[in-house]
Amino acid sequence: MCPQNPAAPTDGAAARAAELRELLERYNYRYHALDDPEVPDAEYDRLMLELRAIESQFPQLIVPDSPTMRVGAAPIAAFGAVKHRAAMLSLDNAFSEEEVRDFDRRIRERLAHGDAIRYTAEPKLDGLAISARYENGIFVQGATRGDGETGEDITQNLRTIKALPLKLRAADAPRVIEVRGEVFMPLAGFRRFNEEASARGEKTFINPRNAAAGSLRQLDPRMTAARPLDLFIYGIGVIEGGELPPYHSETLQELRRLGFKICPQSKVVESVEGCLAYYREMAVARASLPYQIDGVVYKVDDVRLQRRLGFISRAPRWAVAHKFPAEEALTVVRGIEFQVGRTGALTPVARLEPAFVGGVTVSNATLHNMDELTRKDVRVGDTVVIRRAGDVIPEVARVLPERRVDGAQLVTLPSECPICGSPVLREGDQAVARCSGGRRCAAQRKGEIQHFASRRAMDIQGLGDKLVEQLVDGGWIQTPADLFSLQAEQLATLERMGERSAQKLCDAIEGAKHTTLPRFLYALGIRDVGEATALALAQYFPELAQLRRAGQEEIQRVPDVGPVVAKQVAAYFADTENAAMVDRLLAAGITWPDSPPLHAGGSQRDKTFVLTGTLESLTREEATEAIVQRGGKVSAGVSKKTSYVVAGAEAGSKLKKAEQLGIPILDEAAFLELLKKV
Ligand code: 5U1
Numbered sequence: 001m002c003p004q005n006p007a008a009p010t011d012g013a014a015a016r017a018a019e020l021r022e023l024l025e026r027y028n029y030r031y032h033a034l035d036d037p038e039v040p041d042a043e044y045d046r047l048m049l050e051l052r053a054i055e056s057q058f059p060q061l062i063v064p065d066s067p068t069m070r071v072g073a074a075p076i077a078a079f080g081a082v083k084h085r086a087a088m089l090s091l092d093n094a095f096s097e098e099e100v101r102d103f104d105r106r107i108r109e110r111l112a113h114g115d116a117i118r119y120t121a122e123p124k125l126d127g128l129a130i131s132a133r134y135e136n137g138i139f140v141q142g143a144t145r146g147d148g149e150t151g152e153d154i155t156q157n158l159r160t161i162k163a164l165p166l167k168l169r170a171a172d173a174p175r176v177i178e179v180r181g182e183v184f185m186p187l188a189g190f191r192r193f194n195e196e197a198s199a200r201g202e203k204t205f206i207n208p209r210n211a212a213a214g215s216l217r218q219l220d221p222r223m224t225a226a227r228p229l230d231l232f233i234y235g236i237g238v239i240e241g242g243e244l245p246p247y248h249s250e251t252l253q254e255l256r257r258l259g260f261k262i263c264p265q266s267k268v269v270e271s272v273e274g275c276l277a278y279y280r281e282m283a284v285a286r287a288s289l290p291y292q293i294d295g296v297v298y299k300v301d302d303v304r305l306q307r308r309l310g311f312i313s314r315a316p317r318w319a320v321a322h323k324f325p326a327e328e329a330l331t332v333v334r335g336i337e338f339q340v341g342r343t344g345a346l347t348p349v350a351r352l353e354p355a356f357v358g359g360v361t362v363s364n365a366t367l368h369n370m371d372e373l374t375r376k377d378v379r380v381g382d383t384v385v386i387r388r389a390g391d392v393i394p395e396v397a398r399v400l401p402e403r404r405v406d407g408a409q410l411v412t413l414p415s416e417c418p419i420c421g422s423p424v425l426r427e428g429d430q431a432v433a434r435c436s437g438g439r440r441c442a443a444q445r446k447g448e449i450q451h452f453a454s455r456r457a458m459d460i461q462g463l464g465d466k467l468v469e470q471l472v473d474g475g476w477i478q479t480p481a482d483l484f485s486l487q488a489e490q491l492a493t494l495e496r497m498g499e500r501s502a503q504k505l506c507d508a509i510e511g512a513k514h515t516t517l518p519r520f521l522y523a524l525g526i527r528d529v530g531e532a533t534a535l536a537l538a539q540y541f542p543e544l545a546q547l548r549r550a551g552q553e554e555i556q557r558v559p560d561v562g563p564v565v566a567k568q569v570a571a572y573f574a575d576t577e578n579a580a581m582v583d584r585l586l587a588a589g590i591t592w593p594d595s596p597p598l599h600a601g602g603s604q605r606d607k608t609f610v611l612t613g614t615l616e617s618l619t620r621e622e623a624t625e626a627i628v629q630r631g632g633k634v635s636a637g638v639s640k641k642t643s644y645v646v647a648g649a650e651a652g653s654k655l656k657k658a659e660q661l662g663i664p665i666l667d668e669a670a671f672l673e674l675l676k677k678v
Helices: 011-033 041-057 067-071 097-111 187-199 208-216 221-225 248-258 271-288 303-309 370-376 442-453 465-473 480-485 499-511 517-523 531-540 544-549 563-574 576-587 620-629 653-661 668-675
Strands: 081-083 118-125 128-135 138-144 150-152 176-184 230-240 267-270 293-300 319-323 327-340 346-357 360-366 383-388 395-399 424-426 433-435 608-612 644-647
Touching (some): 097 271, 208 221, 267 271, 271 293, 293 303, 360 383, 517 544
Antiparallel strands (some): 346 360
16 A cells, blocks of 8 residues: 655665666566576565565655566556557468468569578467557557557556566667567466466466467456566567668667567578578477467568568568468367257267367367268277367368277267257258258257357347357247347346346347348358358348349349359248248348449449458458449459459468469559549
8 A cells, every 4th residue: 555645755765766677677688588587586576575665665756667567557447449650560371382482482573683582580479469669768558469550558468578678778779669579378387377277167278379368458467467478579660769770680689689578589591492491490399499389480681672572461572471281189089979050050070088289279170071071981989180270170180090999989970960859851962961950959049149149240249159058048039039139137147247248238239230231131141141142132132122022033143143042042031930030130120221222334344353361441241342332243263254353461372373363463552442433
């Protein structure tokens, strides 16, 4: 507790506090940034106690960059938004040596550079990208990447990470500097944290990246302070009152001089061969690194060349992330069960002896469908290779037949749904088997409502999958239409749901009533109707009533809608149960603005676009809508017939194919320019 009217600090106390701050930050830098402790931990703790005592006696002496401020400030209600002064870029990916060679070749061609390029190669940390701003040498603001333009204000949380200097170490530091880097949870800390959480019966993190992201996004900075987080800085976003060194490798050294922690594995390499040698080196070193990496990054070292190369959409042309392949591990199949999805599809899932793969403990892996199960011949008791790439659902890659045990059991498709007991049917030669129970099956009821509420459908915030399960299991809701009769008082009685959250959820449900026709059609979850089809249907039938009345033949006239989809759509609306539900949804007040008329003679008439990567200012759905409005078409694959490829951040193979075929490529700015013509 601070005294009510603290006495004015003596000159001696002020001087000692300044001296202690200086010493503690120095020891902190040596310990955390340089990994080269100067004094024993006990000495550091002793000095910290002394500083705390002075600051508690004279609170006027507390400054934001005091090492005592790292313990975590008071909790906040929500993160504020931070507009990045310079966009936080993302990286394009390369998944093979060939793609890295293409990257290098494109650079040399663009620069008309005959000689080999010099690159800085760095590990690609599996953490959370952050930005940290310093004014006059003092840390003043920290932010997440967000969408690259605007992030969340995590200043108080970043302050708790000891590897981040609260004050820069050089007197000649630039007046303003905004650095960019990655916060991560080292593997040892991650394992320790999970062991302790599990001993307390609390939730554990699935991997170090989630652990870092979850810890940084705590509204209570004291929680962040208790997490073993670390940080590497890898670049500068903004600099004022100072200059960027001419080479990226020198920038890293300059950042180190200013007090930042730089990844010790960063290295300058000559030419693409040097990059590939570094990749192979890191692929081996990876297993013994104290932190998780998912690839390496190559950056053109010469900053002048970087400037000449520029950006494509949100990613620089002068850098690329070379990703490690999916990770694999061996484990044993303990059982094979069938999960029932939204459309009744039965997915065989292998229950596994838990195995650590790609930084995550995996105990379930998908077998996709019966054909895959048969083709791979997976049996209970088999030793299998499981594979996991990034955030993708782990899958059983193959069986090791030489390890098959006697009595390994074949699993056959159940004739009855494991959830509701309805017959399981397989249509014609389709790989997918489905439960025929429709909404009588609880799994399908849950799936339908979860899809309806999902972000790209009605976007009901706060209505997560678990909550839907709870509501369906409790018999509170049966169909999406029932959501609109839920009452806040009723919801507040649910486990872990307070009055405020219940009211917020009701407000979100109410808010979702204002939507668009394409979203509504997509939200209905009609089989085979994805966002693009929903949009095409809404463009052709601007009135829902017209679509509801239309037969298969008429629906088939919608551009890009084939007989199979047309049949599904017609059957959906002809079904009396569905029709009653749609009526109830409309009666509940779901509305959308009238669709603007199609521009048959629009500026992009007869043009075919392919979208790849993430656009910053438009969702894929909005971009498609904008193209269709102008009379153009959006296609999934690049061919000679493609008029334009619109490439957003992290564009993948479609961009490469467009380059090979010489198809015009539009970055976001060029695309938006094109859209100005209606
Ligand atoms: N090591 C490293 N990771 N990383 C991520 N460097 C690096 N650089 C990045 C990103 C997004 O971006 C700059 C090239 C702009």
